[in-house]
Each structure stands twice: as structure tokens, then as C-alpha cells.
Amino acid sequence: MPGRPRRLSRTxxxxxxxxxxxxxxxxxxxxxxxxxxxPRPGAVSPPARTYFQAFGLSEAVLTALGLAAVALVxxxxxxxxxxxxxxxxxxxxAVSIAAxxxxxxGFAYLxxxxxxxxxxxxxxxxxxxxxxxxxxxATASATPR
Numbered sequence: 001m002p003g004r005p006r007r008l009s010r011t012x013x014x015x016x017x018x019x020x021x022x023x024x025x026x027x028x029x030x031x032x033x034x035x036x037x038x039p040r041p042g043a044v045s046p047p048a049r050t051y052f053q054a055f056g057l058s059e060a061v062l063t064a065l066g067l068a069a070v071a072l073v074x075x076x077x078x079x080x081x082x083x084x085x086x087x088x089x090x091x092x093x094a095v096s097i098a099a100x101x102x103x104x105x106g107f108a109y110l111x112x113x114x115x116x117x118x119x120x121x122x123x124x125x126x127x128x129x130x131x132x133x134x135x136x137x138a139t140a141s142a143t144p145r
Contacts, residue, residue: 070113
């Protein structure tokens with residue numbers, strides 16, 4: 001049916017949902033998980049603080065970066081699918097690879113999310129999206145030129 005909206009596959013949605021849950025959990029935990037902060041030499045050891053208390057707003061921004069990556073990849077994938085374009089596309093792959101690179105370079109928050117995003121991109125079919133079967137396939141003319 002031409003008017004029927006095309007949707008992402010279940011596998012892709014599962015990987016995107018897993019990345020979103022992982023990212024939201026990391027963001028929320030940054031306000032509750034305590035870390036030991038090294039005191040200056042000779043100073044008395046301060047009590048443990050949460051990641052947010054220890055590192056401030058930058059911690060919240062870094063953990064929210066994963067959620068932004070999930071949202072961007074989700075938008076890219078759903079937009080391509082609704083247009084009937086095959087594959088994940090450059091935008092989704094670029095965001096996923098950038099998140100993975102940042103995860104490897106030191107922002108460990110993004111690494112697990114990036115793995116899920118890469119799996120979501122790889123689960124998108126690379127061929128033409130399936131049709132409902134009612135459309136006739138395009139064939140070449142049988143008359144020679």
C-alpha cells in the first residue's frame with residue numbers, strides 16, 4: 001500500500017531502545033553513584049561525592065551526549081525509512097562512528113551506547129525496502145530500439 005508508513009525493523013528498534021535505556025541510566029546514575037576524589041597531598045580525605053558533585057555540569061553534558069546520539073540516529077534512520085531509501089545512510093553511520101571513537105578515546109559513557117547504535121545501523125536492510133506486493137515490478141520494454 002503506497003499510503004502505509006514504512007517502519008524500522010524490530011531489530012533496529014530494539015538496538016535503539018537499548019542504547020536509549022543505557023544512556024538514560026548513565027545520565028541518572030551520574031547523580032547517585034559516588035566516586036572517591038583524590039585529595040591533594042597531605043590533605044585529609046574528603047567524603048565521597050557523586051559524579052555530578054565531583055565534576056559538575058560537564059559530567060551531565062557528557063552523559064547526555066549519548067542520548068543526543070541515540071536521538072539523532074533514530075531520526076536519521078526513521079527519515080530514510082519513511083522515504084524508502086535503503087540502508088542506514090551517512091548521517092546515522094557518522095554519528096554512530098563518532099560516538100564509538102569518543103568512547104574509545106576516553107568518554108567511556110559513549111562506548112556501550114555506540115555499540116548499540118552501530119548494531120542498529122547494521123541491522124537496517126541495505127536493499128530496497130519490501131513492497132506490499134501489489135505494485136507491479138518495473139520491467140524493461142520488450143521492443144528493441
